Amino acid sequence: MINEVLSRNDIVDVIGSYASLKKKGSNYEACCPFHHEKTPSFKVNREKQMYHCFGCGVGGNVFTFVMEYENLNFPEAVERLAERAGIQLPEKSMSAQERSREQYKIALKEMNKTAAAYFHYILKHGQRGEKAYEYFRDTRGLTDETINRFALGYADIYRDDLYRYLKNKGYTDEQLKNSGLVDITEKDGGVDKFWNRAMIPILDINGKVIAFGGRVLGDGKPKYINTSDTAVFDKSHTLFAMNIARRSRRKGFICCEGYMDVISMHQAGFDNAVASLGTAFTFGHANIIKRYADEVYLAYDSDGAGVAATKKVIAILREVGVGARVINMRPYKDPDEFIRNLGSEAFEDRIKKAESGMMFLARIYSEEYDQSDPGERTKFQNQVAKEISYIEDPLERNNYIDAIARAYVINRDALAEKVHDYGVAGTPKPDVVEREERRLEEQTTNPDSGTGSGTASHGRQGRDVGENKTARLLLTWLVNEPSLFEKLDGVISEEDFDPGVFRTVAEKLFSQYREQHKVEPAIVVNTFQDVEEQRLVASMLQTDLSIDMTEEEISGAITDVVKKIKLASIKKHLESENDITKVQQLIKDRKKIEKFRVVI
Missing domain, CATH: 3.90.980.10 (DNA primase, catalytic core, N-terminal domain)
Structure with missing residues (x-):
């Protein structure tokens, strides 16, 4: 029944009701509905029935999308999509597991x-x-x-x-x-x-x-x-008091560091206050906020750690398209202390005077660098230019260049030129296999990891990709070119992949091809319950490999990755095998694979 619901809800039609999709080659594209972007990096593939955003890392099948977008659990998503397709679900439509x-x-x-x-x-x-x-x-x-x-x-x-x-x-x-x-x-x-x-x-x-x-x-x-x-x-996707704050009539949300601050603020009448829980603010938190508001007031502690946290949150909110304003609580440390000393009216006034995230960053950096020292002042101006370069809207970017140049007596044209330089910086192009491995790794890595605020799942995912880049690349190739299963028959199998996510994906794909001579990536995603694993698998199975490679380059690249995986597998078996007959066979297999070459 689950597979029937999946097959009766075309992913392009479903996501098309949430986002404006445009056909481009074999994919449909849109600006990602889960984070703010100007250039579309959100891809939907009708043949694979998968989606993946190469900007923020979200991905999966039609169930995953509805679960993430509508904040539903799996049974609720199945029910929603079954209703859409006109399918009557039996009372016990779920598997026993x-x-x-x-x-x-x-x-x-x-x-x-x-x-x-x-x-x-x-x-x-x-x-x-x-x-x-x-x-x-x-x-x-x-x-x-x-x-x-x-x-x-x-x-x-x-x-x-x-x-x-x-x-x-x-x-x-x-x-x-x-x-x-x-x-x-x-x-x-x-x-x-x-x-x-x-x-x-x-x-x-x-x-x-x-x-x-x-x-x-x-x-x-x-x-x-x-x-x-x-x-x-899941701490990385839970905001304290959001069940109350999302119904508040106040503008936006006030984001604090701890639940006691939130409770005190609710008591003082600020029922739009929320807080992350025992973990740094993540993209999961930002995406929850984005569903209900386009602006956040940050009320983090005014000490060094609080300022550092505020800077990170501004960067994350900017990435998903949510504006940030910072409440100045000096001379007090946190909202609870401020309100108990000066009262709610004074805090209301601070909210009205909250400075934009960009002006907050400029002020903080101006305090961190000695403005009387030319070298330090240059570092300050470079840092500010880098921050401004992240602003995508040209009008907003120019307004901040003007405002900061005036406020900190900086040559306006020089600042604008430096902002432009930071915005167009490029990177060199690597060799074929290295290029593909690096591109796939970058596409899998969620921006959380770059801020130092990623979850344990993100960290685990990053390690998996780092240790299994070659395996991931081969699995992506197999999905893009199912004919490879026949070319690699007897050469490599699912048993040659290390245990874990990649082995599970390999088992599903090899099994699908053996049984029906085709692969169904969307069904593979349903194997995993962890959201981060679903995203990893979606990015792996949704990626289209470079089209600017010659057949000779592709043959050589696939040969290289197959050899790497197979030789590593043989080496592990040799280290643990005591049966002399099996050892001799492994040695023969090693000699055979060293001479192997696939032809596309």
């Missing part, structure tokens, strides 16, 4: 809801939660109304308190094991992740409890901890 996964997610959210209610009860009743209640009420200045609204709570001092409570509610060790709430070990049994901490429930965009933040009471370290990523919680 998919059904089990969704049931687990439902159980996990119920478990978090139960834990939140328990933490809140302890906070509000009796002496056990008195210390946490005093922290929220007296130290942070929160009212009972705010405490109740955010369902704040307390994790007791006993290290197995929540474990025992949830066990009594009928949850099993297996259910608790990967919940992010409890660790299960042979030595200690069930141990709570949160104990003796003031607790803040974290809700998804639909208002369901998916995780917690905990603030230690006392001098323990670390001061704050969050639930680790789970099946229902």
